[in-house]
Amino acid sequence: MEHLSIGEFARTSGLTPKALRLYDELDLLRPARVDPLTGYRWYAPDQLDRARLVARLRLIGMPLARIREVASAPVGVAADQVRAYWRQVEADTASRRDIVASVVEHLRTKETTMQISGPTLTARSAWRLGQGARAAQQDALHAGESLFVVADGFGPHGSPVPAGLAVDAFATMDHPWNAADGDPAAALGAAFAEAQRTITAEAAALADPRHFGTTVTAALLVGSTLFSAHVGDSRLWLVRDGRAEQLTRDHTVVAALIEEGRLTEDEARSHEDRSLLNRALVPAGTGGHSDAGPDLATTEVRPGDRLVLTGDGGLARQLRPRRRRPRRLRWTSDQVALSTGSSTR
Numbered sequence: 001m002e003h004l005s006i007g008e009f010a011r012t013s014g015l016t017p018k019a020l021r022l023y024d025e026l027d028l029l030r031p032a033r034v035d036p037l038t039g040y041r042w043y044a045p046d047q048l049d050r051a052r053l054v055a056r057l058r059l060i061g062m063p064l065a066r067i068r069e070v071a072s073a074p075v076g077v078a079a080d081q082v083r084a085y086w087r088q089v090e091a092d093t094a095s096r097r098d099i100v101a102s103v104v105e106h107l108r109t110k111e112t113t114m115q116i117s118g119p120t121l122t123a124r125s126a127w128r129l130g131q132g133a134r135a136a137q138q139d140a141l142h143a144g145e146s147l148f149v150v151a152d153g154f155g156p157h158g159s160p161v162p163a164g165l166a167v168d169a170f171a172t173m174d175h176p177w178n179a180a181d182g183d184p185a186a187a188l189g190a191a192f193a194e195a196q197r198t199i200t201a202e203a204a205a206l207a208d209p210r211h212f213g214t215t216v217t218a219a220l221l222v223g224s225t226l227f228s229a230h231v232g233d234s235r236l237w238l239v240r241d242g243r244a245e246q247l248t249r250d251h252t253v254v255a256a257l258i259e260e261g262r263l264t265e266d267e268a269r270s271h272e273d274r275s276l277l278n279r280a281l282v283p284a285g286t287g288g289h290s291d292a293g294p295d296l297a298t299t300e301v302r303p304g305d306r307l308v309l310t311g312d313g314g315l316a317r318q319l320r321p322r323r324r325r326p327r328r329l330r331w332t333s334d335q336v337a338l339s340t341g342s343s344t345r
Contacts, residue, residue, distance in 0.1 A: 003032055003042035013051035018266040020051075028068050029054060058267055060086070061257050121224050121303060123148075139311055140164045140214075144174035146221045150234050150309040151281075155203075155212035162199050162214040166281055169195035170218045170229075177222040184222050185296045188229035192216070192281065192294045200283040213282030216294065217248060217309050226301050229294040232280045238299065239306040247299055251279035 010017045023029035024041065029051055031041035043051075050071055057067045062085055070078045070085075127143040138153040140163035149170050153163030170191045177184060195216070203209035215232020228236055230248040233255075238245045249255060253276045257263035279292060301307070 003044055006031070006041045006043065009043040009047070009051070013048055014055045015051055016266045019264065022264075023054065023064075026064055026068070028064060028071065055267075057082070058263055059253060059257070061089070061260070061263065119224050119303075121221060121301060123221055123307075138163060140167045141309075142167045142171050142174070144171070146176065147171065147174035147218065148221075148307075148309055149216065149218040150311055151214045151216050152232065152234050152311040153214040156206065156208075161202060162212055162281070165198045165202060166195040166214050166216045169198060170216075173220060177220070184220050184225075184227040185229075185298065188218060188220060188227055189293060189296060191218070192229055192231070195281060196284055199281065200285075203283040203286075209283045210286045213280045215251075215277070215311070216281050219307060219309060221301070224301055226299045226307065228297050228299070230297070231292075231294040232277055233275065234309065234311045237308040237310070238301070239308060240302070240304075244308075247297065248295065252276060253278050 004012065006017050006020055009015075010020055015023075020029065020031075020041065020043075024031060029047070032044040032047065033042040034040070035042070053071055054067055057070060058064075062070070062082075066081075066085060070081045073081060123146065125143045125148060127141055129137075129139060129141055131137045131139075138155070140149075140151045140153065142149040147170060149167050151163035151166045153161065153166075155162055170188075173187055173191060181187065199213060200209075203212045206212055215234040216230065217232070217234040217236050218229045219236055220227045228247065230236060231251060233250040233252050234248075235250070236247045238247055249259070254263055254268040256278075258265055258268055281294075
């Protein structure tokens, strides 16, 4: 039987060579042959089914020890083991849901009215909107005086309809903010709800409204505080002293598993579902956690800070968080960059 090199096997199975070496060490996926002189690993084509099963089970967060049991069990038994694992995951999630409700209620009793304080900063911005490899432009952005939004749309229209609707809903907030305007975080949440209403109405005539929506990352500068609303895998970055920090979390299937330590970055990097969203701004009632709302956050900024909003995390390829020396940022397909400074107002 003709063997595949570890590189060929990795590309075909959706795993990485590093993950394959780990699975070899754990006796989860042994190579069919190891060169006695070089130690190079070779795999048989009939091992691909097992490799793909391992990749899919890792995607649901199953521990490697348990995957070994499933992969070695007869087909009927293996299906029961996967079903039993997922039942426990759902039970654990239900238990944590009750705890979360209790914690949120406790914290809300301690909340006070937000006071906008600190110096008033102004922003200078630049932006670029590209089409990339898509047949039609489906992204939209807004770079204004104090509000900045990036939206990466998807859907059958072949145009930036959902992304444009989302940006329009937020754009009304682009004005100097004062106490009479209320809580900026609440206003961002209300803009998200308005965007969902318009997207829901627009999708009513579609045969399949489930595949119609957009990611949204919006940032509102008020005083020296940046208020943000985020859903999807577009990103907000803070670049300070030459180091980049991602302020948002990707709402993808693999991102939460990586954060929880249940999936390595190497395993996720070449996975066929690595970009699969599990939260986005989509029509109400169509699934995808459409009614969960955005992640809301606040960040204190300083004069000279640079903030970058990107689609699909483009900044990660340009400036790593641990990099010590500043580096000029290159434009990606859709990106807004702004720098903050002192104001005389």
